Amino acid sequence: MIDKAMIGYEMEPSVLPIERSRLRFFAKAVGETNPVYTDEAAARAAGYPDLPAPPTFLFAAELDSGAMDRLLDKLQIPLSKLLHGEQSFTYHRPACVGDTVTVRSRIEDIYDKKNGALEFVIKTARVTNQHDELVAEMRSVLVCRH
Amino acid sequence: MSAPTFDSVQLGDELPPLQLPTVDRTMLALFGGASGDHNAVHIDIDFARRAGMPDVFAQGMLGMAWLGRLLTQWAPQSSLRSFDVRFQGITHLGHRMVCSGKVVEKLHHEGVPCVRIEIQATNQYGQIKTAGEALVALS
Numbered sequence: 001m002i003d004k005a006m007i008g009y010e011m012e013p014s015v016l017p018i019e020r021s022r023l024r025f026f027a028k029a030v031g032e033t034n035p036v037y038t039d040e041a042a043a044r045a046a047g048y049p050d051l052p053a054p055p056t057f058l059f060a061a062e063l064d065s066g067a068m069d070r071l072l073d074k075l076q077i078p079l080s081k082l083l084h085g086e087q088s089f090t091y092h093r094p095a096c097v098g099d100t101v102t103v104r105s106r107i108e109d110i111y112d113k114k115n116g117a118l119e120f121v122i123k124t125a126r127v128t129n130q131h132d133e134l135v136a137e138m139r140s141v142l143v144c145r146h
Numbered sequence: 147m148s149a150p151t152f153d154s155v156q157l158g159d160e161l162p163p164l165q166l167p168t169v170d171r172t173m174l175a176l177f178g179g180a181s182g183d184h185n186a187v188h189i190d191i192d193f194a195r196r197a198g199m200p201d202v203f204a205q206g207m208l209g210m211a212w213l214g215r216l217l218t219q220w221a222p223q224s225s226l227r228s229f230d231v232r233f234q235g236i237t238h239l240g241h242r243m244v245c246s247g248k249v250v251e252k253l254h255h256e257g258v259p260c261v262r263i264e265i266q267a268t269n270q271y272g273q274i275k276t277a278g279e280a281l282v283a284l285s
Contacts, residue, residue, distance in 0.1 A: 022180070029173070029180035030211040031166065034219055046222060055214035055229055059207055063182030079185050080197030084206035088230040094223070 002075050002119050002144065004110050009074075011105040011123075014065035016058070020097045023051050030054070043096070050097035055089060058127050058136055061103040071105075075121060077144045085120065085141035092134045100130045103138070119144040150221055152252065152259040152284040161247035161263065164216045169204055169241045177208045204237035209267045209276035216245040216265060221282050227260060231278030241269040247280075258283045 027037045035042035036052065043051045062068040072082065095101050105125040112119045125138040167173070174188045183205050186193035194202045210231050217226060237243065244267070251262035260283050267276040 025176075026180040026211075029176040030208065030215060032215060034215070036218075036223075047224065052223060054211065055218065055223060055226060056207055056211045057181075060182040063184070080187060080193075082185070084233050086230070086232045087207070087210055088228065090228045091226055 001112070001116060002077065002110050002121065006075060006107050006121075007110050009107040011062070011067050011071055011107075012065075014061040014067045014103045014105075015100060016061035016064060016103065017100045018053050018057075018095050018097050020051060022060075023053060023057070023097065026054065026057055026060075040097075048094060048096050053095045053099075055091070056087075058089070058095065058101060058103065058138065059087070061101060061127070062105065062125075067103075067105070071107075071123075075144075077119075077121075077142070081144050081146065083143040083145060085143040086139075087141075088139040090137040092136060093129070095127075095129060095135050099135075101127050101135055102129075103127050105138075117146050119146070150261075150284055152261070155249055155252070155261055155284060157249055157252065159249040161216060161220045161249075161265075164212065164219065164245040166212055166243045166245070169237060169239050169243070171202065171239065174202055174204055174208070177205055177211075181205065181207055181211075183207060201239055203239070204241075206233040206276070209233070209237055209243070212243065212245050213247075213265050213267055213276060213278070213280075216247055217263065217280050217282065220247070221284065225283045227255060227258075227281040227283055229278070229280045231265070231276050233276055235273055235275045237267075237269065237275045241275075243267045243269055243275065250279075255281060255283070260284065 109122040121142040123140045127136040247265040
């Protein structure tokens with residue numbers, strides 16, 4: 001069983017610089033065809049200072065930093081038992097190439113269903129930029145199947 | 147296509163669907179690298195089998211990224227207020243996913259005219275793998 005004492009746990013911040021080559025790689029990986037995500041001129045014409053990070057990109061911050069791996073270790077959830085149950089984003093302002101975002105997450109809740117066969121971890125995050133402005137909020141439901 | 151406006155959009159309007167190529171191993175490897183999700187269950191069949199799966203399978207966030215494309219090809223990303231999904235089933239190799247969306251509500255959110263879009267990613271067998279909703283501000 002996941003230790004419910006982890007409710008309220010605050011993860012270390014994850015810092016993610018928004019980089020051009022990474023956004024182009026992400027665009028390729030998801031088959032993006034909208035030039036706003038790969039062509040600076042198209043991005044500027046759409047009102048962005050540079051290429052914008054696409055809607056789900058911010059999820060990378062805690063994967064890149066290793067914070068997610070360390071959290072799963074702490075929760076004692078092996079990768080082979082992990083499922084992603086739900087994911088939410090609330091957006092406040094864009095993050096573009098040249099910005100650096102910081103993600104700060106907290107474990108909101110831990111509970112189980114089916115007599116412990118499934119355990120759920122609710123994690124919420126605030127994403128801020130280098131000006132300390134709120135960029136987005138994220139909420140994840142992680143599921144450990146036994 | 148011109149950007150949708152609050153007045154022009156009607157309940158029940160469907161977003162132009164997004165047909166994705168058949169899920170293959172290259173796609174999963176590329177997304178693993180690009181997204182930072184290096185979980186071997188999506189890229190290494192040996193690891194996937196030891197985890198009790200018949201083969202590698204798609205990252206949930208790949209399905210969500212495709213739904214993001216559905217939304218941002220309809221309205222600019224700067225108008226996206228929120229985006230929520232439930233991962234309802236595993237997307238396997240060989241699946242051909244279609245992302246679709248429908249306007250289900252017109253509302254004012256914090257004083258801003260918005261529409262609520264119901265979204266889903268469905269495979270060629272009609273199984274919904276990812277479903278959720280988005281709130282999009284329209285002028």
